[in-house]
Amino acid sequence: MSDVEETHTEPPQAHVTVVYLGPVAPHWDLRSDFGDQRVVEEFRGRMHARLMLLPPHDPQFRRNRERVVRDAERENILLSWDPPELAESHLAQHR
Template structure:
C-alpha cells in the first residue's frame, strides 16, 4: 500500500451506510445511508447492488462479496452496518 492509499483511508468517517436484507424475494437488499459528500452514498449503493442484488445471505458467493463491500466502505471511509434479519449471537 502506498502513502497515498494510506492517507485516503485515514480520517473521520465521511458518512454511514446500513445494508438491510429484505427477504427471500428479489431484490434482497436495501442500502440506506447519509453523508455530507454529495453522491457518495448513491455511488456506494450502486456498487453494493451490483455485488449483492441477487444473492441471499445463505449463498456461498455472499461471503466473498460481503468482504468486497466491507473493503469498499473502508476505502470510502463509510461506517457500515449490516442488518441480516437474524438475531445477534
C-alpha cells in the same frame, strides 16, 4: 524511520446500513444516516452490483460481502448490517 503505518483520523464520509429485505429478490437495500449523497449513491451502485440477487445463504454472498466491506473501508464509509448477524464472520476475522 519506523515501520508503523500512519492512521488517518478523518471523520467518515458517510454511514450506511445494508438491510436484508427477505428471501425474494431484490434481497438488499442501502440506507444512509448521514454523508455526501454522491458518495452514498456511488457506493449503493457497487453494493447492488455485488449483492442484489444473492441471499445470505448463497455461497457467493460471503465473498461479495467482504468486497462490500473493503469498498466501505477504502471510501471511509461506516458500514453496518441489518440484521447485525450478517457481519459476524467479518468481525470474527478482525478480532
